[in-house]
Amino acid sequence: DTAVSQTPKYLVTQMGNDKSIKCEQNLGHDTMYWYKQDSKKFLKIMFSYNNKELIINETVPNRFSPKSPDKAHLNLHINSLELGDSAVYFCASTGGMVEKLFFGSGTQLSVL
Amino acid sequence: AQSVTQLGSHVSVSEGALVLLRCNYSSSVPPYLFWYVQYPNQGLQLLLKYTSAATLVKGINGFEAEFKKSETSFHLTKPSAHMSDAAEYFCAVSSGGSNYKLTFGKGTLLTVNP
Numbered sequence: 454d455t456a457v458s459q460t461p462k463y464l465v466t467q468m469g470n471d472k473s474i475k476c477e478q479n480l481g482h483d484t485m486y487w488y489k490q491d492s493k494k495f496l497k498i499m500f501s502y503n504n505k506e507l508i509i510n511e512t513v514p515n516r517f518s519p520k521s522p523d524k525a526h527l528n529l530h531i532n533s534l535e536l537g538d539s540a541v542y543f544c545a546s547t548g549g550m551v552e553k554l555f556f557g558s559g560t561q562l563s564v565l
Numbered sequence: 566a567q568s569v570t571q572l573g574s575h576v577s578v579s580e581g582a583l584v585l586l587r588c589n590y591s592s593s594v595p596p597y598l599f600w601y602v603q604y605p606n607q608g609l610q611l612l613l614k615y616t617s618a619a620t621l622v623k624g625i626n627g628f629e630a631e632f633k634k635s636e637t638s639f640h641l642t643k644p645s646a647h648m649s650d651a652a653e654y655f656c657a658v659s660s661g662g663s664n665y666k667l668t669f670g671k672g673t674l675l676t677v678n679p
Contacts, residue, residue: 457608486666494603494653496669509666543608553599554667556608 456480459544459557466534467565474529474560476544484508485527486554487519490541499542502527531562539564567592567658571670579678584628584643586673588656591637597659598639599667600630604652612654615639626650651677 459476466472478485486509487499501509505521516532531538544557572587590596597616601609613624620632630641639656656670 494672494674496609496655496672498666498668501666545608553611553614554601554609556610558608559606 456555457544457546457557459542459560461560462558463561463563465563465565468534468536470534471530471532472534472562473531474542474544474562476527476529476557478525478544478546478555480546480548480555482546482548482555483524484547484549485521485524486545486547487527487529488543488545488556490543490559492540496543500527500529534562534564536564538562567596567668569656569658569668569670571654571656571673573673574671575674575676577676577678578646580648581645584641584646584650584675586641586654586656586675588630588639588641588670589637590639590656590658592658598630598632599657599659600624600628600639600641601655601657601669602652603655603672609655612641646675646677648677648679651675 457478484503486501488496490496499513500519502521504524518530521527541559541561543559545554547554568591570589599614600612602612603609612628613622615622615632623629628643653672653674655672657667
């Protein structure tokens with residue numbers, strides 16, 4: 454079974470549309486993240502949730518809204534998509550501060 | 566604030582040669598340090614981590630890294646490169662505390678020539 458799974462793997466859409474990316478982990482972790490990887494491979498944290506509570510929000514535009522219905526799920530909804538939103542979005546989870554992050558395989562978002 | 570600098574966005578070695586990927590960190594508190602590897606079209610996988618125990622850390626696939634506080638470095642090495650080592654490598658530092666997060670370097674692409 455995949456530890457951290459995110460869907461869809463590829464997402465192609467037009468500017469101005471609204472889209473969602475879903476993430477689920479079956480590791481029993483309390484903490485989940487969304488990271489954005491740009492075309493230069495730079496990874497930047499967007500959000501972090503601990504047990505359904507938002508704990509990190511890294512100056513991400515309001516068009517991005519994470520939602521955590523339970524601690525095993527962290528979804529990302531994006532309104533009014535822009536060209537600059539094109540990137541690979543990674544979901545991750547961890548069981549603790551010094552433990553490793555488990556990453557999903559990524560969602561490649563292309564905004565046309 | 567914490568940050569990571571990876572020197573060299575691209576490193577190219579011959580198969581069988583030494584691999585050295587450089588990482589320097591900045592942290593206001595004793596850091597936890599990590600190296601992750603990303604193969605094409607995949608997520609990141611942990612290679613190794615330093616969490617204030619032994620300064621020489623051994624990881625998977627024959628990689629190791631040495632924490633040097635005086636140099637604020639955590640360089641990744643492997644004695645002999647394999648073709649399968651070709652990938653993007655990321656150094657990361659954690660903030661610790663209740664708002665735990667990993668800050669990544671910009672990555673180093675390792676290519677291995679036959």
